[in-house]
Amino acid sequence: MAMLQIENLEVSYGMIRAIKGISFEVNEGEIVTLIGANGAGKTTILHTITGLVAAKAGSIQFEGKELTKTPPHKIVAMGMAHVPEGRRVFSQLSVLKNLQLGAYTRKDRDGIQKDLEMVYQRFPRLEERKNQLAGTLSGGEQQMLAMGRALMSHPKIILMDEPSMGLSPILVSEIFDIIKSINEAGTTVLLVEQNAKKALSIAHRGYVLETGKIVLSGPAQELMDNDSIKKAYLGE
Amino acid sequence: MSFISFLISGISLGSIYALIALGYTMVYGIAKMLNFAHGDVIMVGGFVVFTAMSTMQQPVWLSILMGMVVCTVLGVTIEKIAYKPLRNASPLSVLITAIGVSYLLQNLALLIFGSSSQTFQSVVSLPPIRITETLVITGETIVTIITTVVIMVGLTLFINRTKPGQAMLAVSEDRGAAQLMGVNVNGTISLTFAIGSALAAVAGVLLCSMYPQINAYTGQMPGIKAFIAAVFGGIGSIPGAMIGGVLLGIIENLSRAYISSQLSDAIVFAVLILMLLIKPTGILGRKLNEKV
Ligand SMILES: Nc1ncnc2c1ncn2[C@@H]1O[C@H](COP(=O)(O)OP(=O)(O)OP(=O)(O)O)[C@@H](O)[C@H]1O
Ligand SMILES: [Mg+2]
Numbered sequence: 001m002a003m004l005q006i007e008n009l010e011v012s013y014g015m016i017r018a019i020k021g022i023s024f025e026v027n028e029g030e031i032v033t034l035i036g037a038n039g040a041g042k043t044t045i046l047h048t049i050t051g052l053v054a055a056k057a058g059s060i061q062f063e064g065k066e067l068t069k070t071p072p073h074k075i076v077a078m079g080m081a082h083v084p085e086g087r088r089v090f091s092q093l094s095v096l097k098n099l100q101l102g103a104y105t106r107k108d109r110d111g112i113q114k115d116l117e118m119v120y121q122r123f124p125r126l127e128e129r130k131n132q133l134a135g136t137l138s139g140g141e142q143q144m145l146a147m148g149r150a151l152m153s154h155p156k157i158i159l160m161d162e163p164s165m166g167l168s169p170i171l172v173s174e175i176f177d178i179i180k181s182i183n184e185a186g187t188t189v190l191l192v193e194q195n196a197k198k199a200l201s202i203a204h205r206g207y208v209l210e211t212g213k214i215v216l217s218g219p220a221q222e223l224m225d226n227d228s229i230k231k232a233y234l235g236e
Numbered sequence: 237m238s239f240i241s242f243l244i245s246g247i248s249l250g251s252i253y254a255l256i257a258l259g260y261t262m263v264y265g266i267a268k269m270l271n272f273a274h275g276d277v278i279m280v281g282g283f284v285v286f287t288a289m290s291t292m293q294q295p296v297w298l299s300i301l302m303g304m305v306v307c308t309v310l311g312v313t314i315e316k317i318a319y320k321p322l323r324n325a326s327p328l329s330v331l332i333t334a335i336g337v338s339y340l341l342q343n344l345a346l347l348i349f350g351s352s353s354q355t356f357q358s359v360v361s362l363p364p365i366r367i368t369e370t371l372v373i374t375g376e377t378i379v380t381i382i383t384t385v386v387i388m389v390g391l392t393l394f395i396n397r398t399k400p401g402q403a404m405l406a407v408s409e410d411r412g413a414a415q416l417m418g419v420n421v422n423g424t425i426s427l428t429f430a431i432g433s434a435l436a437a438v439a440g441v442l443l444c445s446m447y448p449q450i451n452a453y454t455g456q457m458p459g460i461k462a463f464i465a466a467v468f469g470g471i472g473s474i475p476g477a478m479i480g481g482v483l484l485g486i487i488e489n490l491s492r493a494y495i496s497s498q499l500s501d502a503i504v505f506a507v508l509i510l511m512l513l514i515k516p517t518g519i520l521g522r523k524l525n526e527k528v
Pocket of ligand 2: 042043044085161
């Protein structure tokens with residue numbers, strides 16, 4: 001059974017049907033990407049998985065446990081972290097306090113300390129700025145902080161929502177390299193992106209989302225070679 | 237010399253405003269609502285301590301503890317029953333509900349204790365300190381200021397050094413992101429109401445000891461003034477509520493002494509309006525980045 005298994009998920013905002021019955025899965029060790037245009041429903045899916053938005057129908061199973069029936073604040077402790085769209089770092093708190101909040105549900109002091117060192121190693125700039133307010137960081141640094149904060153919960157799976165948004169091309173490449181290395185270090189990744197080219201270049205598999213429905217899926221390489229995807233998402 | 241004595245009693249009055257303002261500002265920051273029933277929780281605290289001390293003849297410390305416990309339970313219960321179902325309702329519905337709760341508490345007090353004022357026996361047994369012939373500081377003033385300082389230091393440490401405190405800061409900035417960290421948002425809101433209401437009980441006891449009377453409307457005016465203090469200091473900001481409360485007490489007391497005792501409340505409101513014109517976010521307030 002897949003690590004994360006989503007079946008016939010439906011989500012509505014009042015009268016608006018944002019997700020119209022989708023199914024997909026993420027296996028342990030994979031990078032899976034969901035690509036789609038603005039308003040396709042990518043963020044809604046991630047929000048529903050981590051409980052910020054309620055599902056209307058369908059099921060979300062994480063390691064066999066039903067997330068739609070789990071109180072949202074218990075989901076992190078199960079091993080799932082979410083790097084939200086727009087980073088949403090706590091701008092009035094220091095970088096270090098943001099990272100500590102990432103480990104909010106943990107009690108193993110030694111483990112937390114080890115993960116903090118790991119995060120600093122991965123993002124040396126965060127260590128240099130650990131006492132700075134998060135709101136004063138640049139966009140790229142805030143993205144690194146949001147990722148570091150997620151890593152602090154020592155997750156089995158990380159959901160990332162458009163980590164490349166608003167970053168310069170060099171930084172985008174850097175962020176994708178980091179995602180790849182986080183995955184190689186053993187963390188499963190569900191990556192939501194508009195930057196389909198980059199996302200597919202690091203992903204194992206991908207799903208293409210159009211107005212709340214999955215229209216295509218397959219191994220990343222296959223999707224990259226698909227003519228309609230090339231036209232619609234890869235700008236070729 | 238009289239100036240110094242007005243100043244000191246102003247600081248003491250302002251300390252009480254600050255304690256009440258903390259409840260307003262914390263609830264606003266974390267639950268994003270104005271809890272207009274907060275002032276009446278002060279009155280409830282006062283009545284519980286009054287009943288425990290005068291009717292039940294309990295020692296002072298136990299009476300105060302009872303007041304704090306009752307107010308804490310009351311605050312958390314109000315939140316659960318009246319406000320929590322409105323978590324996603326319009327701010328106006330929440331405001332109207334809060335005003336309704338305020339009237340409910342006042343009328344319950346009228347029903348139980350009647351409409352005439354009762355004499356509140358001061359909880360302070362410290363004798364006044366005579367510094368010079370004209371400068372005398374009452375025991376109530378000293379106890380009020382010390383209590384407030386201790387509470388503020390304790391609260392600041394709690395917020396900055398403990399996990400529940402950090403959770404409060406996180407929820408106040410971004411409820412959704414806090415939830416993604418594993419913070420129990422409902423639990424954090426309950427905790428905020430609990431702390432705010434316990435502080436309101438302390439403020440009620442200190443207030444009733446300073447002006448030794450209590451009736452169903454005792455909490456009303458101090459509640460409004462503390463709300464002004466919270467806005468003055470920057471609503472949502474904890475140090476802001478502390479500074480705003482103390483400043484307001486000083487302004488009120490000095491204008492009562494040197495300008496007019498009838499106009500002192502009007503002056504307090506005028507200062508608020510002026511403040512809002514000059515700096516709409518208050519002394520320590522920051523721009524509200526309201527979520528859409
Ligand atoms: N809070 C909300 N209330 C009402 N409708 C919403 C809300 N959030 C999203 N929607 C709608 O749901 C649909 C899917 O939105 P969603 O944010 O999931 O898209 P997305 O794929 O993440 O888009 P983007 O790439 O722009 O981030 C859109 O039509 C959007 O207008
Ligand atoms: Mg989105």
